[in-house]
Amino acid sequence: MIEMHDVAKTYPDGTTALSGINVVIDRNEFVYIVGPSGAGKSTFMKLIYREEVPTKGQLFVNGFNIGKLKQRKIPFIRRNIGVIFQDFRLLPKLSAYENVAFAMEVIEAPKKVIRRRTMEALELVGLKHKASSLPAQLSGGEQQRVAIARAIVNNPAVIVADEPTGNLDPETSWGIMKLLEEINFRGTTIVMATHNKDIVNTLRKRVIAIERGTIVRDEPKGEYGYDS
Amino acid sequence: MTVRTYVRHLREGVKNVFRNGWMSFASMGSIVVSLFILGVFMLLALNVNKLADQIESQVEIRVYMDLNADKAKIEEVNRKIGRIPEVKKVTFVSKEEGLERLRQSLDDDARSALDGYENEHNPLPDGFDVEVFDPQKVAYVAKQIKAFNETDPDKPIYGVYYGQGTVEKLFRITNAVRNIGLVIVAGLAVMAMFLISTTIKMTILARRREIAIMKLVGATNSFIRWPFFVEGVLIGLGGSAITTAILLYGYSQLLKTTQYDLGLMMIQLSSVDEVSGFIAATLLSLGALLGIWGSTVSVRKYLKV
Numbered sequence: 001m002i003e004m005h006d007v008a009k010t011y012p013d014g015t016t017a018l019s020g021i022n023v024v025i026d027r028n029e030f031v032y033i034v035g036p037s038g039a040g041k042s043t044f045m046k047l048i049y050r051e052e053v054p055t056k057g058q059l060f061v062n063g064f065n066i067g068k069l070k071q072r073k074i075p076f077i078r079r080n081i082g083v084i085f086q087d088f089r090l091l092p093k094l095s096a097y098e099n100v101a102f103a104m105e106v107i108e109a110p111k112k113v114i115r116r117r118t119m120e121a122l123e124l125v126g127l128k129h130k131a132s133s134l135p136a137q138l139s140g141g142e143q144q145r146v147a148i149a150r151a152i153v154n155n156p157a158v159i160v161a162d163e164p165t166g167n168l169d170p171e172t173s174w175g176i177m178k179l180l181e182e183i184n185f186r187g188t189t190i191v192m193a194t195h196n197k198d199i200v201n202t203l204r205k206r207v208i209a210i211e212r213g214t215i216v217r218d219e220p221k222g223e224y225g226y227d228s
Numbered sequence: 229m230t231v232r233t234y235v236r237h238l239r240e241g242v243k244n245v246f247r248n249g250w251m252s253f254a255s256m257g258s259i260v261v262s263l264f265i266l267g268v269f270m271l272l273a274l275n276v277n278k279l280a281d282q283i284e285s286q287v288e289i290r291v292y293m294d295l296n297a298d299k300a301k302i303e304e305v306n307r308k309i310g311r312i313p314e315v316k317k318v319t320f321v322s323k324e325e326g327l328e329r330l331r332q333s334l335d336d337d338a339r340s341a342l343d344g345y346e347n348e349h350n351p352l353p354d355g356f357d358v359e360v361f362d363p364q365k366v367a368y369v370a371k372q373i374k375a376f377n378e379t380d381p382d383k384p385i386y387g388v389y390y391g392q393g394t395v396e397k398l399f400r401i402t403n404a405v406r407n408i409g410l411v412i413v414a415g416l417a418v419m420a421m422f423l424i425s426t427t428i429k430m431t432i433l434a435r436r437r438e439i440a441i442m443k444l445v446g447a448t449n450s451f452i453r454w455p456f457f458v459e460g461v462l463i464g465l466g467g468s469a470i471t472t473a474i475l476l477y478g479y480s481q482l483l484k485t486t487q488y489d490l491g492l493m494m495i496q497l498s499s500v501d502e503v504s505g506f507i508a509a510t511l512l513s514l515g516a517l518l519g520i521w522g523s524t525v526s527v528r529k530y531l532k533v
Binding site: 049072075076077078079083089090091093102103105106107108110111150154 | 230232233236247248437438440441442443444445446447448449451
């Protein structure tokens, strides 16, 4: 599903965020990316959804060579990758329903299909009754659920979640994790960067630790391994 | 792209105008303010132009025949003048009419001085009033009429007058006034563009995040651009429609309140009907163009993510 061969990323200002990254993430895996702040976790995630391009090495997502992708092809590979952020990134002027439906309008799906799938996604995240609420009228956990519904509505092969629980209280965080596990159970690969020790140590999954731009640890059902 | 998608873009563009209520209002406001100033100067320029036209149209050529010229000769000159393409109208002015005109132009006391010059004692020559299509061509036409003498051994023309010297000065002034008006209007159009672009940049800046999110869920650039384009057109058209309405209403009120005073001064302003077509067409197309230009330029900047 995701393959990185000797991938490196150096930003234009000269800072090297990642180097010598070799990793293979299979279909249907659930992977935590852990490590101190500024270690390169976010860059690792950005490479997957092609916000950044590797400066060296080869990176395949879903069979596409991401580094060699033409500019106008980018939107099409993104449709197969759901992205979730710490700060939700919902369109503030659109209702929960419209935010989720937007991801399907983009692929020019028929209206009927949009309606059905959007409602299904909202139902899965438990927010069918708040479909017409604006993001500002929703709690943080609810906004993140809308973001998750948006990420899954197109049935992507991969979900990239960059600290999805970073802004949420522990209880809400567990709700979000249950949801992600459910989505993973239905067949979607999930790559999640996190600082949440409790979650990593309780809900045991593969753990990849990144420090100073390189992978220092990669173990199945691993532990968080840092103090905080 | 399917028809359904175009309809969607159209709908989203319209919705966006209302969703971004205050920002739309601000952009429309800046369009109204700058186009209004532009429009006022356009009206001013139109009227100055009309005034210049009025003054210029009073310029005509007066041709005096030689006293010895007979009827046949006069007829011939009349026809020859009429054949010059720039000439609009030739009016024969007999010596009797000439005397009557002279009498009219004098005041009561001086008029008696003309007594005794009637009929066979009339010292004035026959002549023509010549009107020209383009007043700026009077000097050229006058020269052509004068040239009749060169081909005719009888030298039937005594003189050609059109206010030599004065007319040239008048045209210099009216042309200068026209050019200054044009420069001011052009300058204001540039200023309007600058003002509007700043506002639009601000509104787009506020929506940079929105564009980034659209890209993230896999929207193509054209998919993102279209609703902004529609929005730009709507705001531009809306703003310029409001401006046109205010401007034309204000102008009609101005005409109403000033027509008596200006009428006394023999000044006639352009009527609302005369200017409305030009003003509306210019402002509306300018508004739409500004809206389109603003939205495309600014969106393009944030599409490179």
